[in-house]
Every structure is written in C-alpha cells, then in structure tokens.
Amino acid sequence: MKYRTIGTDPAHRREVSVLALGAMLFGSLTDEKTSFALLDRYVEAGGNFIDTSDNYAFWTDGGQGGHSENVLGRWRRSRGVGDEIVIATKLGARPLAPGTGFVDNPEGLSAKVIREAAEASRERLGVDKLDLLYAHIDDYSVSQQETVEGFGALAAEGTVGLLGASNQAMWRVERARALAAAAGLPGYEVLQYQHSHLRPRFDVPSDLFPDGSLGHAGPELFGYLRAEPALTLVAYSPLLAGAYVREDKPLPADYDHPGTPARLAELRSVAREAGATVNQVVLSWQIGGELPVIPLAGASSLAQLEENLAAVDLELTADQRARLDAVH
Structure with a gap:
C-alpha cells in the first residue's frame, strides 16, 4: 500500500492509504458478513482510510440511514480497531x-445539527x-458563520480532527x-467530489443533484487545488458504479456528449497495453496524477x-499518462 498525508496541523494530520474504501452500502445492500470480510481484507492489504456518512443508506429502505456507521462500529469493536484506521x-x-x-x-448545517449529528x-x-x-451538502438556510463555528467548536473540544466539505x-x-x-478556527482541508476519467457536462443536471451538478469536480476545483496545495481531493464514484465495464450499467446522462467516446477509447487502449482493467487504469491515473487525489471506491465483493x-x-508510463490527460 502507498500513503498520502491529509491535513496540515501536526495534531490532526493523518497518513492515509492512497485508495480509500467506500462503505456506503455496508449494512444495507451489502450484508454484514460480506462487509466485515471486505473491511478485513482492505486492512490486511494496508488500507486505513474508510468513508461513510450518517445518511448511508437511507434510500435502500426509505429510512434515515445509519446502516453503514452502525456496521463499521460493530466491526471496529469486534476486531479491536483503534485510531490506526x-x-x-x-x-x-x-x-x-x-x-x-x-x-x-435534509438535516442541514446549523450549529445544533452539527453537534447532535456528530455525537x-x-x-x-x-x-x-x-x-x-465533512459537510455533506451545502445549507443556504443558515449563515456560513454559524456552520463554521459549529464545526470549529467540535474541533476545539477534540471530538473532531480534520474537517472537509463535499458537493459545494x-x-x-x-x-x-x-x-x-x-x-x-480550523477550516475545510479535504474536499470530496465526484471525479473520474470521463468528464461530465456541467450544463445538465447530474443523477445525484437534479437541480445542478455541484457534486462533480471540474476546472474550478482543479484550479483551486493548484492554488491551495494543502488541500486534498477525495474522489467519489471514480468507477461510475461499474459503468466502465458493465453493459447493464449505462453511463449517467451527464456523460452523454461527443467527448466521451474518445476518452473511453484511450482508456481501453492504455488498459490493453498495461495488461490491466479499465477500472484499474482509472484508479492508477488518479493516484499518480499531478494533483493530490485519493480515489474513493466501494466494493460489494472480494473480487x-x-x-x-x-x-x-x-x-x-509517462506516455500513457500524457495520452489520458490529452484526450478532450
């Protein structure tokens, strides 16, 4: 496994694996036994960066979420996992x-919600x-000052380490x-947005955000990362939920544009040359790129x-990277 530092404060920065494990469906569509097996194997391979949310996965049963965090809690206790993960x-x-x-x-980002939800x-x-x-989504109903102070209070108390923002x-x-x-006060140091090799359109709604595509990483975010080298991007859905390789998983509508076929063709060409899968090329391209990107990939099977x-x-190779970067 390889590692990357996130955060700048010596008291809170962490060395995390360059591949994060997404636990979104653990405890819901992925049963507990399988979830534990995936977590065990990831840690055995040197992985130490696991991602979840308080609302995962509310859509699977019409509830409010908590499935993933509950499973991770049971796994931690059963394995004696400490702060190494x-x-x-x-x-x-x-x-x-x-x-x-x-x-x-949504619950939103008021100071009251931040405290109660974190607890x-x-x-x-x-x-x-x-x-x-992370602040999972933005909340325009409260002042940003209140949100900033709400997160800052938790950090000052020592119940939260690093702070991040997503989909804003x-x-x-x-x-x-x-x-x-x-x-x-401490500010956001980790950004989590959807990012893959294929580029989406930004003038059409995304699957996740019907009123806009704020979830996608785009040129503005990449420019921000270049200007602020202390920030890290955690890239969710790098494999587009299997759409690169599964015929039964069509690409989301916002990837339906003339530039997609050329990028797919170059990905497939590099995969053949490297003796790797298209998914592996996408992840490797992100891990070894110019910008600090950590792909966040889920898995529902050990394979x-x-x-x-x-x-x-x-x-x-440098040539392969150049070709992947050059395709428009």
Missing part, C-alpha cells in the same frame, strides 16, 4: 424523517473522536475557509476489492 463520515444530508430525502428534507455518528461508530468530518460551490468553500481563518487494490501498484 481513519474513518471519515459526513453530516448535513440525513433526511429528517423516513420517506424523505436529502434534497427535500450520534460517534456513538454509532463507537469512537470518542471523528477523524474526518467553490466560492462557498473558499468563503467558509476564509471565515474560519479570520476567526482562528472487486482485489481488482481495486491491484491498481495501487499499477504504474502507468
């Missing part, structure tokens, strides 16, 4: 009532401190970080996990 979780997008969702009825996540995970806590406009992320800096883990040791 970095578990990131999120708040802000948990539905307030069963049968609703994060678009129409509930710590209880489900069985930890005294959350290693990394870059100007909102920058404003929140500026507010935190002005107040002498999928082994394929993903093998990507860590896949070294693309």
Whole structure:
C-alpha cells in the first residue's frame, strides 16, 4: 500500500492509504458478513482510510440511514480497531424523517445539527473522536458563520480532527475557509467530489443533484487545488458504479456528449497495453496524477476489492499518462 498525508496541523494530520474504501452500502445492500470480510481484507492489504456518512443508506429502505456507521462500529469493536484506521463520515444530508430525502428534507448545517449529528455518528461508530468530518451538502438556510463555528467548536473540544466539505460551490468553500481563518478556527482541508476519467457536462443536471451538478469536480476545483496545495481531493464514484465495464450499467446522462467516446477509447487502449482493467487504469491515473487525489471506491465483493487494490501498484508510463490527460 502507498500513503498520502491529509491535513496540515501536526495534531490532526493523518497518513492515509492512497485508495480509500467506500462503505456506503455496508449494512444495507451489502450484508454484514460480506462487509466485515471486505473491511478485513482492505486492512490486511494496508488500507486505513474508510468513508461513510450518517445518511448511508437511507434510500435502500426509505429510512434515515445509519446502516453503514452502525456496521463499521460493530466491526471496529469486534476486531479491536483503534485510531490506526481513519474513518471519515459526513453530516448535513440525513433526511429528517423516513420517506424523505436529502434534497427535500435534509438535516442541514446549523450549529445544533452539527453537534447532535456528530455525537450520534460517534456513538454509532463507537469512537470518542471523528477523524474526518465533512459537510455533506451545502445549507443556504443558515449563515456560513454559524456552520463554521459549529464545526470549529467540535474541533476545539477534540471530538473532531480534520474537517472537509463535499458537493459545494467553490466560492462557498473558499468563503467558509476564509471565515474560519479570520476567526482562528480550523477550516475545510479535504474536499470530496465526484471525479473520474470521463468528464461530465456541467450544463445538465447530474443523477445525484437534479437541480445542478455541484457534486462533480471540474476546472474550478482543479484550479483551486493548484492554488491551495494543502488541500486534498477525495474522489467519489471514480468507477461510475461499474459503468466502465458493465453493459447493464449505462453511463449517467451527464456523460452523454461527443467527448466521451474518445476518452473511453484511450482508456481501453492504455488498459490493453498495461495488461490491466479499465477500472484499474482509472484508479492508477488518479493516484499518480499531478494533483493530490485519493480515489474513493466501494466494493460489494472480494473480487472487486482485489481488482481495486491491484491498481495501487499499477504504474502507468509517462506516455500513457500524457495520452489520458490529452484526450478532450
């Protein structure tokens, strides 16, 4: 396994594996026995960066989530896992009532919610401190000052380490970080957005965000990473839920544009040359790229996990990288 540092404060920064394991469906569509086996194998391979959220996976049973955090908590206790494993979780997008969702009825990012949701996540995970806590989605109903101070209070108390933001406009992320800096509070240091080799359109709704494509990493975010080298991007859905390799998984609608066939063709060409799968090329391309990107990939079987883990040791040539980067 290879590792990368996230965070800048010596008291909170962590060395995490360059491939993060997504636990979104653990405890719901992926049963507990399989979830434990995947977690065990990931850790055995040197992985130490696991991602979840307080709302995973509410859509599987029309509830409010908590399945994934609960399973991770039981796994931690049964295996005697301590702070050697970095578990990131999120708040802000948990539905307030069963049968609703994060678009129409989210918990939000008020100071009260931040405190109560973080406490509930710590209880489900069985930890005294959350290693990394994200604002899952933005909340325009409260002031950013309140949100910044809410997260900052938890960090000051030592119940949260690193802070992150997901699925927010870059100007909102920058404003929140500026507010935190002005107040002498910790700010967002890890950004989590959807990012893969294929490029989406930004002028059409995404599958996850019907009123906009804020979940996608784009040129503005990449420019921000270049300007702020202390930030790290955790790239969710790098494999597009299997759409690269499965005929029964069509590409999302926002990838339906003239540039997609050429990028797919180059990916497949490099995969043949490297003796690797297309999925492995995508992950390797992200891991070894110019910018600090950590792919976040889920798995529902040990075979999928082994394929993903093998990507860590896949070294693309300079020519292959140049070709993958050059395709428009």
